[in-house]
Amino acid sequence: MTHPDGTSGxxxxxxxxxxxxxxxxxxDRDAITWAxxxxxxxxxxxxETDTAKLRVALEDLAAVCTAWTTDIDSRTGGGAR
Numbered sequence: 001m002t003h004p005d006g007t008s009g010x011x012x013x014x015x016x017x018x019x020x021x022x023x024x025x026x027x028d029r030d031a032i033t034w035a036x037x038x039x040x041x042x043x044x045x046x047x048e049t050d051t052a053k054l055r056v057a058l059e060d061l062a063a064v065c066t067a068w069t070t071d072i073d074s075r076t077g078g079g080a081r
Contacts, residue, residue, distance in 0.1 A: 007054060012046035019043045034068040 019040040026032040041061040048054040 005049075005051075005054060007046055007048055009047050009049050012043060016040070016043035016047040034064070034071065038064050038068065 019036075019042075023032065023036045023040045026036050038061075041057070041064050045054065045057045045061050048057050
């Protein structure tokens with residue numbers, strides 16, 4: 001079964017731009033969090049309409065999720081399941 005991507009630069013570019021600005025502000029204050037990064041990657045995915053770029057953006061989003069869970073495990077001894 002396949003589904004349409006449902007992405008849209010027109011509908012989601014403002015959220016992607018806002019997430020990018022929020023990340024930049026947080027980085028400027030040395031206060032970046034995983035939530036900032038995940039939000040940016042998510043809205044980047046939602047705003048992408050080129051299939052090849054969408055695939056890369058989805059892989060980036062998945063990598064952030066993996067890195068975040070790895071970081072949680074490193075802080076909790078892997079027992080936060």
